[in-house]
Structures are given as C-alpha cells and as structure tokens.
Amino acid sequence: MNRLLTNRKEVAKLAGVSEATVSRVLNGIGPMKESTRVRVLEAAKRLNYELNAVASSFARGRSGxxxxxxxxxxxxxxxxxxxxxxxxxxxxxxxxxxxxxxxxxxxxxxxxxxxxxxxxxxxxxxxxxxxxxxxxxxxxxxxxxxxxxxxxxxxxxxxxxxxxxxxxxDHVQGSYDAVKHLIGKGCRNIGFLNGSPQYSNSWDRMTGYRQALEEAGIRVDDSIVYEGNYSRTSGINVAEAVYRDLGKLDAIFVGNDRMAIGLMQGLREKGCRLPEDLKVVAYDDSDSASLTEPPLTTVKVPFxxxxxxxxxxxxxxxxxxxxxxxxxxxxxxxxxxxxxxxxx
Amino acid sequence: MNRLLTNRKEVAKLAGVSEATVSRVLNGIGPMKESTRVRVLEAAKRLNYELNAVASSFARGRSGxxxxxxxxxxxxxxxxxxxxxxxxxxxxxxxxxxxxxxxxxxxxxxxxxxxxxxxxxxxxxxxxxxxxxxxxxxxxxxxxxxxxxxxxxxxxxxxxxxxxxxxxxDHVQGSYDAVKHLIGKGCRNIGFLNGSPQYSNSWDRMTGYRQALEEAGIRVDDSIVYEGNYSRTSGINVAEAVYRDLGKLDAIFVGNDRMAIGLMQGLREKGCRLPEDLKVVAYDDSDSASLTEPPLTTVKVPFxxxxxxxxxxxxxxxxxxxxxxxxxxxxxxxxxxxxxxxxx
Missing domain, CATH: 3.40.50.2300 (Response regulator)
Structure with a gap:
C-alpha cells in the first residue's frame, strides 16, 4: 500500500501535476488535456508505475x-x-x-x-x-x-x-408521448394496459398517460385501465377483457412490448384485425418490436x-x-x- | 479448516454414514435416499454444522x-x-x-x-x-x-x-433433421447458409447437411452453399446472392434464426413471397422464431x-x-x- 502511494506521489512530481490528476489519467477518467495525459503516462512509464487500475485495486485489497x-x-x-x-x-x-x-x-x-x-x-x-x-x-x-x-x-x-x-x-415523458401520438391520430378512447404496481416505472407510466389525456380534455376512464405483470402471458390473458371492451376503445397503450405482443396474439385469435379494430402503442422497442405483424409503434428506452x-x-x-x-x-x-x- | 473437517467427521459418525455422504447431502447432490438425507440433516443441525456450502467454501479459502x-x-x-x-x-x-x-x-x-x-x-x-x-x-x-x-x-x-x-x-443430428424435413417436403435443391467457420458447430451443421443430402442420393452443390457470421445483417447481405440463385433453389437451410430473419427480410424487399418462392428452415428456436411472417420452422437447441x-x-x-x-x-x-x- 505504502509503495503504491509513494509511487503516485513520485509520478505526480515528475509530471508536474497533482496526485489526483495522476489518478484520473491512469484510470481513464476524462476530460483531460492531451498534453497532460501524455506527460503523466510518460512519467508513470519511466518510474515503472503500475498502469493497470485493477492490479492496483487488488494491491489495495479490492475485489476488482x-x-x-x-x-x-x-x-x-x-x-x-x-x-x-x-x-x-x-x-x-x-x-x-x-x-x-x-x-x-x-x-x-x-x-x-x-x-x-x-x-x-x-x-x-x-x-x-x-x-x-x-x-x-x-x-x-x-x-x-x-x-x-x-x-x-x-x-x-x-x-x-x-x-x-x-x-x-423518464417514463412519465415516454408515456405522455405515446398517448399524445394516439390523440394526434384522432383517438379519444385510449385504454391502458399497465404492468405491476410495485415498480415506480409503472406509476410513472400512469402519470404520463393521465397527463396526456387531461391536457387534451379527455376524461380518464378507469374501466379501460387494465393490469398485467409485464409478461407475454399476462398480455394474452387480458385480451379477453379488451376484446369485450372493443366497442368503447379506439386504441390501447401497453406498458411493454412483451405484453403488447401477447395482447395482439390473443386479440388476433378472436378474429380482431390490427390496427383497423384497435390501434396499439407499446413500450421498450425490443428486438421483437419490428418483427410483429403489424410492427409495433413503441417507446424506445435506452437500457x-x-x-x-x-x-x-x-x-x-x-x-x-x-x-x-x-x-x-x-x-x-x-x-x-x-x-x-x-x-x- | 481443521475445525470444518472434524465437524464433517462428527456429523458422519452421528448419522452413521460416510463423510462423502454428508458432503453430498449438504451440497444437494442427488440421488439420495430420503431417510439418509433426513438423518444427515438432523445430525448436522444437532452439531451446529455449517449448512451453507458457500460459507464453508469461504472458510476453505474459496471465492464462492x-x-x-x-x-x-x-x-x-x-x-x-x-x-x-x-x-x-x-x-x-x-x-x-x-x-x-x-x-x-x-x-x-x-x-x-x-x-x-x-x-x-x-x-x-x-x-x-x-x-x-x-x-x-x-x-x-x-x-x-x-x-x-x-x-x-x-x-x-x-x-x-x-x-x-x-x-x-448434437448439431450434426439437428442439421440432418432440418434438411431431411425439407427433402420430405419434396425439395431436391436445398441451399445452406452456414455461420462462421471458426466454430465447430458450423462444421457439425455442414456434416449434418451433407449426410441428409447424400442419404437421399442428392449431389452436394457447393454453388448454393453461402456463408454468414450468425448476425442478422449477414443474412440481409446474403439475400442478393440467394435471390440471384432462386431459379436453382427449392429451399434453404440457415444456421441460426437471426441470419434467417435477415435473409427473409432481404428477400421480401426484393419482392419474394415466402414460403411460396423459397422454403426456409432455421436453427435455435429463439423467441423471435414464432413472431416472424411466416413463422420459422427451426431446430430447437436446449441452451x-x-x-x-x-x-x-x-x-x-x-x-x-x-x-x-x-x-x-x-x-x-x-x-x-x-x-x-x-x-x-
């Protein structure tokens, strides 16, 4: 431990910079002037200072x-x-x-x-x-x-x-954008299939859904808010209820792609034509989103x-x-x- | 270390079994008669022997x-x-x-x-x-x-x-099954889009492809064997060559689903109807396999x-x-x- 600390001091002295700067350069933490970076690296090399951050982590009793x-x-x-x-x-x-x-x-x-x-x-x-x-x-x-x-x-x-x-x-904004897109398509009766309520991102989606409706002067209708658990199966299961409510729905916003894929599968099996009978906007933009028929309009999350x-x-x-x-x-x-x- | 070994011996003695049996029971390695299992667990509990395999791993200087x-x-x-x-x-x-x-x-x-x-x-x-x-x-x-x-x-x-x-x-058998299925559908001119040659499973697929053809008395035609790298993009890229060869192809066997999805996308963009113009069998049975249009016939691998x-x-x-x-x-x-x- 002592040896490492002494060396960092020596490198700092030789390069004419602070010890913190040495540590930032050697661990690749930017931003850093290129001339400073080169000076520190040359000094470290001349003094045989350990360049590998993880190797020095181990020396300091870390796991890496x-x-x-x-x-x-x-x-x-x-x-x-x-x-x-x-x-x-x-x-x-x-x-x-x-x-x-x-x-x-x-x-x-x-x-x-x-x-x-x-x-x-x-x-x-x-x-x-x-x-x-x-x-x-x-x-x-x-x-x-x-x-x-x-x-x-x-x-x-x-x-x-x-x-x-x-x-x-920002799932409030993401959900707001999804619902606003449907309103722009002329939809007024927009259902919502949300995921499990124990996740804060589910509450956030609800907030965004409500904001977009309220801003457009549309009353929130709890009878067309459904709950799944983000699985494909839960989407299939809710198809029954959505199908029953088709008369009062123009569109549905779904909390993730997997549930939307399940829901669309369930609805198609009942003879539904999509998007003619129901417009769907999903959430995530997973790999499957562009493979479904019709391909999913969805909110891309930068996971x-x-x-x-x-x-x-x-x-x-x-x-x-x-x-x-x-x-x-x-x-x-x-x-x-x-x-x-x-x-x- | 010594303490742990002594304890295992004591547990074995109290339960009337060998030390190896104690270790098998405590680490959940079956098969094991239920009465033996219960006897060992009771003895371990009475002697306060550490039941957690990982905790004892640490004690023996392991990482867990x-x-x-x-x-x-x-x-x-x-x-x-x-x-x-x-x-x-x-x-x-x-x-x-x-x-x-x-x-x-x-x-x-x-x-x-x-x-x-x-x-x-x-x-x-x-x-x-x-x-x-x-x-x-x-x-x-x-x-x-x-x-x-x-x-x-x-x-x-x-x-x-x-x-x-x-x-x-067993990719030899898997590929053999895929190609034999196409032969059973009346196909004689069966192309093969294989993945990168640095993987032994690519050679195995080639072996299975050849075996099925040879068994049916069909000459292997190297001019309809294509190479990708298991990515979707490589499937899209090979669509050009496959489209050019459509006149001499009834079907194509593809080394994984991702390449098949890319190939089908590329062929469709050129106006191909699938499976009418070309039958496709893929490999993996990934989540996407049942979502494509048409859904993929594919070899399920138990990854x-x-x-x-x-x-x-x-x-x-x-x-x-x-x-x-x-x-x-x-x-x-x-x-x-x-x-x-x-x-x-």
Whole structure:
C-alpha cells in the first residue's frame, strides 16, 4: 500500500501535476488535456508505475468486481428478457473496458438482502441493484446500503431516500408521448394496459398517460385501465377483457412490448384485425418490436446506455473518491418509434 | 479448516454414514435416499454444522464464484443474443440454487487468456468458457487450463484435447433433421447458409447437411452453399446472392434464426413471397422464431439446459472432488419445430 502511494506521489512530481490528476489519467477518467495525459503516462512509464487500475485495486485489497444484484424470479429466464439483457450488455461494456469483472448475485425479493456483507467480504467494490421494487423488504435492504455510504446504484426504480443513487429513464415523458401520438391520430378512447404496481416505472407510466389525456380534455376512464405483470402471458390473458371492451376503445397503450405482443396474439385469435379494430402503442422497442405483424409503434428506452452510465459512474467513484459526486441521479430520455400498429 | 473437517467427521459418525455422504447431502447432490438425507440433516443441525456450502467454501479459502468467460465482440450486445442469454439463464439458475455467485469476465479472443490466474487469485472456483472458437490463441488458453487440471467446461465448441470438458448440442443430428424435413417436403435443391467457420458447430451443421443430402442420393452443390457470421445483417447481405440463385433453389437451410430473419427480410424487399418462392428452415428456436411472417420452422437447441447442466456438473465437482468425474462430456439433443416457413 505504502509503495503504491509513494509511487503516485513520485509520478505526480515528475509530471508536474497533482496526485489526483495522476489518478484520473491512469484510470481513464476524462476530460483531460492531451498534453497532460501524455506527460503523466510518460512519467508513470519511466518510474515503472503500475498502469493497470485493477492490479492496483487488488494491491489495495479490492475485489476488482462490480456486483449486479438481480431478483430471483422462478421460471423466468431473466437474461432472455430485453430489459435485463440490454442493461447487462451496457454494464458489461463499461466493466470490460476498465478491466473489471461483473459479479452476478441473486436475491430473494421477499427478504432483506444483506448488501453490506458483499463489500465486507471483498466480493464486490460497488454494486448495481436491478429489478428492485417497492416491497418493504427491498427498500429496507437499499436503505441500509445507503446508510453505510457504500458505492451502489439502483436501476430504474425510485426510492424516497435522497441518499439512494439511481439511473432511470423518464417514463412519465415516454408515456405522455405515446398517448399524445394516439390523440394526434384522432383517438379519444385510449385504454391502458399497465404492468405491476410495485415498480415506480409503472406509476410513472400512469402519470404520463393521465397527463396526456387531461391536457387534451379527455376524461380518464378507469374501466379501460387494465393490469398485467409485464409478461407475454399476462398480455394474452387480458385480451379477453379488451376484446369485450372493443366497442368503447379506439386504441390501447401497453406498458411493454412483451405484453403488447401477447395482447395482439390473443386479440388476433378472436378474429380482431390490427390496427383497423384497435390501434396499439407499446413500450421498450425490443428486438421483437419490428418483427410483429403489424410492427409495433413503441417507446424506445435506452437500457444499454442506462446500464453503461451507471457502471461508469460507479467505477469513476471507486477510482477517484475525492472528486466524484457520491450520489448518482441520472434520468435518460426515451424516444417514440412510429410503426404500423398505431395506424397507417 | 481443521475445525470444518472434524465437524464433517462428527456429523458422519452421528448419522452413521460416510463423510462423502454428508458432503453430498449438504451440497444437494442427488440421488439420495430420503431417510439418509433426513438423518444427515438432523445430525448436522444437532452439531451446529455449517449448512451453507458457500460459507464453508469461504472458510476453505474459496471465492464462492463460478466464472463465465465471454469473448469481447465490439458493438454486439452479447447478452441480447438468444444464444448467450439462454446459456446464462441456465448457468444463473444452477449457481443461484447453490448460493454461488456468477462472475462474468471478458476475454480478447485474439490473445491467449490467462485462465489459471483467475483461480490463483481466488476470483473463481471453476469456470465456463462461452463462445470459444478454433483460433490458435483460444485453443492454447484452453489447453493450458486443461493441463493444470483446474475445474472448467467449454460450451458448445469441440477441441481435440481429451482433457477438455464440454457440454454441447448434437448439431450434426439437428442439421440432418432440418434438411431431411425439407427433402420430405419434396425439395431436391436445398441451399445452406452456414455461420462462421471458426466454430465447430458450423462444421457439425455442414456434416449434418451433407449426410441428409447424400442419404437421399442428392449431389452436394457447393454453388448454393453461402456463408454468414450468425448476425442478422449477414443474412440481409446474403439475400442478393440467394435471390440471384432462386431459379436453382427449392429451399434453404440457415444456421441460426437471426441470419434467417435477415435473409427473409432481404428477400421480401426484393419482392419474394415466402414460403411460396423459397422454403426456409432455421436453427435455435429463439423467441423471435414464432413472431416472424411466416413463422420459422427451426431446430430447437436446449441452451438453457446446456448452461444449467455445465454449471451443475462443475459445482458438483467442487463439492465432492473425490466422487465426481473430472472430465465432463455431455451432448444434448435438439428438436425440430415445424412452422410455416417450410411450406404448409
């Protein structure tokens, strides 16, 4: 430990910069003037200073791993859902480019997960919590983590605690855009198939749905608001009720692509023509969205970028604790992709 | 360490079974008579013996992590490909049910990866190699790993070295079934769009394709064998050549669903009617296979089960080195799923 600290001082002295600058250059944390960067790298090379951030992490008693804690959902192939696979691809890219490992751990959402022990036992240096929900057991685990001031970030789920770091997408705006698009197509009777209420992004979609309707002077009709759980099966199951209500529906906004694909499948089996009998706007813009018949108009969520950003911010924090903001709070924008399911 | 060994001996004595049996029961390695299982668990409880396999792993200086080493492929969202996401879901399930963590690490396929250091630095107890290919750098890394007799398993890629553990699918049989199905539909002129030649599963598909043709007395025509790289874009790109050859083609067998989806997209843009102008059989049975128009006839590969099996076998090996077979060699069967792309 001492040897490493002394060396960083020596590099700083030889390059004529501060120790913090040396650490920023060697860990690739920009922005940085190119001439400064070259000077630091040359000084480091001359002094045989360890350039590999992870190698020096180990020397400082770190694991070199970023933890990703996932909920265990029986029977669901979690990595095969667009949401998790894209987030992980983004996290993976950030982790790889800095020479870190990505440690996946599974939690039981019904009990309070002991995050702190992951740090204590040096299994992770920081962690990202995926798929968290509003259950008390979940928020208690997160609150404890925040109270210990350990580096972590929750993905796409809001908590009241201002010490909880988060990277999310703006689902209020995304849902507002989706419904406004349907209103622009002349629809007045717009149903909503929302996902599970334990996720804050479900409440956000509801807020955006209501805002767009109210702004257009359309009364919100709770009898055409349906609930699924973001699975394709739940979309198929709700087709019965939507079919029964077809007389009072021009269109439906669906909380994710999987449910929309299930719903369309169920409706088609009952003889529905889409989009003639019902216009559909979905959410996510997963790979399947452009393969369905008709292709889905849907709200693109930048999951890959969200995962990458969360991981980068945490690794930056680890590399340079003194200069990085400890609490992360980033909301990324969504984008409406118009295809044929919302009418031609 | 000593304390743990003594305890296992005591539990064995109290339960009236061997130490190996205690270890098998506590690590959940079946089959096991229920009465024996109950006796061991009761003895363990009475002696306050640590039931958590991972906790005792740590005590023995283990990491509690199974490593999964993936190739870095620039610009590809690896976890969003059906192949990797299903394998990881299976591995994840096995790892979770035994309380292990899953450490994802990225390798550069063009240089020899130093697997052994992962074990030396106690980052992993065992590892699974995904996406390996026939490049010399890759086989040299794997050979070194095998030479050190460290617990590992390569997924779906064959190597000549008999010390290399492998879990794979029978792609010769899968491809044979696909082509035989087309022959049964009356096709004689069956093209083949294969994936990258650096994967042994590509050679296996070629073998199965040739076997089915030869058995039916059909000459293999190299002018209707095309090459892609398993990406959707490569399927789109090959559409030009396939369209030109339509006069001499009844059908085409495609090495995976992604390429088939790209090929069908490219052909449709040129005015092709599918399956009327060309019958298509694909490979994988990914989520998208039933969403395309027409839905894909395709060979289902049990990726989830392959991942789960490899991880279970490795964790069994770790839990009970003396009784488990050190070299894993499992070939799982595929299954043809008939849909409309191969004709009605």
């Amino acid at each position: 791993n970023l933890g990703v804690v996932l909920p265990h959902v029986p029977k669901v192939h979690l990595f095969s859902t667009y949401y998790f696979s894209e987030l992980l691809s983004g996290i993976g890219e950030a982790v790889r480019s800095r020479g870190y490992g990505l440690l996946l751990l599974f939690r039981d959402p019904s009990s309070v997960y002991d995050y702190a022990s992951l740090y204590r036992t040096q299994r992770v240096d920081a962690c990202i919590v995926l798929g968290a929900n509003a259950a008390e057991s979940e928020s208690e685990g997160i609150d404890r983590l925040a109270a210990e001031k350990l580096p972590f970030c929750v993905m796409d789920q809001r908590f009241d605690n201002p010490l909880v770091s988060i990277v999310a997408a 890959y970028e969200m995962g990458k950003l969360a991981a980068e911010r945490l690794l930056t924090l680890l590399a340079d604790k003194d200069n990085a903001e400890p609490v992360i709070n980033e909301i990324l924008q969504t984008e409406l992709k118009v295809r044929k399911s919302s009418g031609i | 992590n199974l490593g999964v080493v993936l190739p870095h492929v620039p610009k590809v969202h690896l976890f969003s490909t059906y192949y990797f996401s299903e394998l990881l879901s299976g591995i994840g399930e096995a790892v979770r049910s035994r309380g292990y963590g899953l450490l994802l690490l990225f390798r550069d396929p063009s240089s020899v990866y130093d697997y052994a250091s992962l074990y030396r630095t106690q980052r992993v107890d065992a590892c699974i190699v995904l996406g390996a290919n026939a490049a010399e750098s890759e086989s040299e890394g794997i050979d070194r790993l095998a030479a050190e007799k460290l617990p590992f398993c390569v997924m779906d890629q064959r190597f000549d070295n008999p010390l290399v553990s492998i879990v794979a699918a 989830y089960e392959m991942g789960k099996l490899a991880a279970e076998r490795l964790l069994t090996l770790l839990a009970d080195k003396d009784n488990a077979e050190p070299v894993i060699n499992e070939i799982l069967q595929t299954e043809l799923k008939v849909r409309k792309s191969s004709g009605i």
